[in-house]
Amino acid sequence: MIASDQGPILEIKGLRKNYGSTVALREVNLTARRGELIVILGRSGAGKSTLMRCINRLVTPTDGEIRFNGVPVSGDKKVLRAYRRKIGMIFQHFNLVRRLPVLENVLTGMLGYKPTLPSIFKVFSRDEKLRAIECLERVDMAHKAFQRADTLSGGEQQRVGIARALNQNPDLLLADEPVASLDPTIARTVLGYIKQINEEMGITVLLNIHQVNYAREIGHRIVGLADGVITFDGDISNLTDDVLNRIYGGKPEDTYDV
Amino acid sequence: MMSSAIANQRLTTDPDYRARLQQRLDSEMTPAERYRMMAVQFATLVVVAIVLYWTAVDTNVSLGELVRGIPAIANYVARMYPPDWAYSRALLGPTIETIEIAIWGTVLGIVLGLPLGLLGARNITPHVTIYAASRFILNALRGVSELVFALIFVSAVGLGPFPGILALALHNAGMLGKFYAEAIEAIDPGPVEALQATGANWIQIIVFAIIPQVTPHFITYNMYRFEVSIRSATVLGLVGAGGIGFYLISSIRLFDYQETAIVLIIIVLLVVITDYLGTRLRARII
Ligand SMILES: Nc1ncnc2c1ncn2[C@@H]1O[C@H](COP(=O)(O)OP(=O)(O)O)[C@@H](O)[C@H]1O
Ligand SMILES: [Mg+2]
Numbered sequence A: 001m002i003a004s005d006q007g008p009i010l011e012i013k014g015l016r017k018n019y020g021s022t023v024a025l026r027e028v029n030l031t032a033r034r035g036e037l038i039v040i041l042g043r044s045g046a047g048k049s050t051l052m053r054c055i056n057r058l059v060t061p062t063d064g065e066i067r068f069n070g071v072p073v074s075g076d077k078k079v080l081r082a083y084r085r086k087i088g089m090i091f092q093h094f095n096l097v098r099r100l101p102v103l104e105n106v107l108t109g110m111l112g113y114k115p116t117l118p119s120i121f122k123v124f125s126r127d128e129k130l131r132a133i134e135c136l137e138r139v140d141m142a143h144k145a146f147q148r149a150d151t152l153s154g155g156e157q158q159r160v161g162i163a164r165a166l167n168q169n170p171d172l173l174l175a176d177e178p179v180a181s182l183d184p185t186i187a188r189t190v191l192g193y194i195k196q197i198n199e200e201m202g203i204t205v206l207l208n209i210h211q212v213n214y215a216r217e218i219g220h221r222i223v224g225l226a227d228g229v230i231t232f233d234g235d236i237s238n239l240t241d242d243v244l245n246r247i248y249g250g251k252p253e254d255t256y257d258v
Numbered sequence B: 001m002m003s004s005a006i007a008n009q010r011l012t013t014d015p016d017y018r019a020r021l022q023q024r025l026d027s028e029m030t031p032a033e034r035y036r037m038m039a040v041q042f043a044t045l046v047v048v049a050i051v052l053y054w055t056a057v058d059t060n061v062s063l064g065e066l067v068r069g070i071p072a073i074a075n076y077v078a079r080m081y082p083p084d085w086a087y088s089r090a091l092l093g094p095t096i097e098t099i100e101i102a103i104w105g106t107v108l109g110i111v112l113g114l115p116l117g118l119l120g121a122r123n124i125t126p127h128v129t130i131y132a133a134s135r136f137i138l139n140a141l142r143g144v145s146e147l148v149f150a151l152i153f154v155s156a157v158g159l160g161p162f163p164g165i166l167a168l169a170l171h172n173a174g175m176l177g178k179f180y181a182e183a184i185e186a187i188d189p190g191p192v193e194a195l196q197a198t199g200a201n202w203i204q205i206i207v208f209a210i211i212p213q214v215t216p217h218f219i220t221y222n223m224y225r226f227e228v229s230i231r232s233a234t235v236l237g238l239v240g241a242g243g244i245g246f247y248l249i250s251s252i253r254l255f256d257y258q259e260t261a262i263v264l265i266i267i268v269l270l271v272v273i274t275d276y277l278g279t280r281l282r283a284r285i286i
Helices: A048-055 A077-084 A102-113 A116-120 A126-138 A154-166 A184-201 A212-218 A241-248 B002-013 B015-027 B031-058 B063-079 B085-089 B092-119 B128-143 B146-157 B161-185 B189-198 B202-239 B245-253 B257-285
Strands: A010-019 A022-032 A037-041 A063-068 A087-090 A172-176 A204-209 A221-226 A229-235
Touching: A010 A048, A022 A048, A022 A229, A037 A184, A037 A212, A048 A063, A048 A172, A048 A204, A077 A102, A077 B189, A087 A154, A087 B189, A102 A126, A102 A154, A102 B189, A102 B202, A116 B202, A126 A154, A154 A184, A154 B189, A172 A184, A184 A204, A184 A212, A204 A212, A221 A241, A229 A241, B063 B257, B085 B257, B092 B128, B092 B161, B092 B202, B092 B245, B092 B257, B128 B161, B146 B161, B146 B202, B161 B202, B189 B202, B202 B245, B202 B257, B245 B257
Parallel strands: A037 A204, A037 A221, A087 A172, A172 A204
Antiparallel strands: A010 A022, A010 A063, A221 A229
8 A cells, every 4th residue: 555655545436325225425536635635515415424434434335436545445354454544534423432531542543453362451552552642642632541531522522533543543534524513612623633634744634514614714625515426626715606506405504604 | 372373484484394394294194094093902902801801711810719718828827927937047058059049140141141142232243143043042041931941950960059050040141141232232333433444353343342331231230130040049949959949848838837937038038138239239330
């Protein structure tokens, strides 16, 4: 995978996903260059989550091809593990293990690199723990390392979620509506960390969002998704009302004026 | 009046609300469907009543007979007084044996139930065939009463507490395994998905995302099964599988009413005390 540091980090061609008779993704083509931050905009049900889950194979695509670092993604267990650990993911509901301390949650980010035996006994070296703390420092959460995850506020939990993803040492970060459960001030802080990670660490970011105002604040490149099809792909400056209409299908009230 | 005016206003201004309302109304039963449902319910009730009547006749359930039996029952209870308190010293050993049977019956039940529970949880089983097999074994173990298991083991390994332990262990494994499987199926799937996304493998996901979520439930349920096992262990002796039940059946057969009384008192005390302690302890864990 290190072989091709040139070229796009992610190439999606003709991606299609059906859930039974529901078509979630119709024909998605998308290319991400190294270091880009792409905002994927679309109303609820447009297929944003499905797109991300196809990329790291939490769901199996019905058809199409996905290349990551030039290598086609397959369902083979060994290949999948090596590939998933280079792709971090953060979730709308944080998905921390609530009963475990913050530090252990961040340590789970490196399970993809760890042999099974030491992980059964939860054995982590001092260096591994220090690395996890460093990831927490990136999001200013190191002071909460030994607290249980369920004692944190929503914004803090999401920052731990980001630290867990960073501990994978990822090339790509998938953020699936990371601020949809947070109030606006906290949401802006969390988006700030994501932007910082993109700019300072050079990690490519795909960011799902359904609110236009957040998209305007953070993004350069916007990809609009509606009913499983990309209806817009371009610079934020071209995001006119007409384009928004195409993305949101003329029902904007609950989706883009927060 | 007021509320309907408001509702009407919403209907006219909010197309989304109107669509949702329409959908809701469409999903409700039509009058004809509703009548049909009532008819089915009434017919079911009639069938149940008939079945209950038949079974009552078949098993000689009779209020008259119960009333006629009251003097005999009263006579039996009267002869129990006073309980033979001195006999309680001889019952100390069997009482302890009863507790021991319950302890080992629970521990072995956990050891056996745990793998079956893990493999029988739909969300983490390695394969659907393994899932089905585990669920089948668990159902079979649960379906057979511990007394039936005890009868089988007594004839296989002979009289004493050991067949009692085996019997309790098998039945407990069935109960516990099913509970474990269901607790695992009910966990928050978010962390599991998050760890899958990091590249974690099956065992790593169990250790980091599932065990922390289910451990408190498992501990409290294990304790509950121990309480139930104490109760079961008091009757295992009826079929020769150890514990205090053997002394109950002998005193009843020998018409030694005062001994029967003290055995019953000890059984009730044992069960009440474990229930009380267990309930308090479990409340503290949750
Ligand atoms: N696991 C699933 N089973 C069936 N249908 C699904 C599933 N996940 C998503 N869908 C359907 O696929 C479509 C796209 O959903 P999703 O990707 O979650 O959209 P978004 O994230 O943009 O809200 C929706 O119609 C949704 O109902
Ligand atoms: Mg979504």
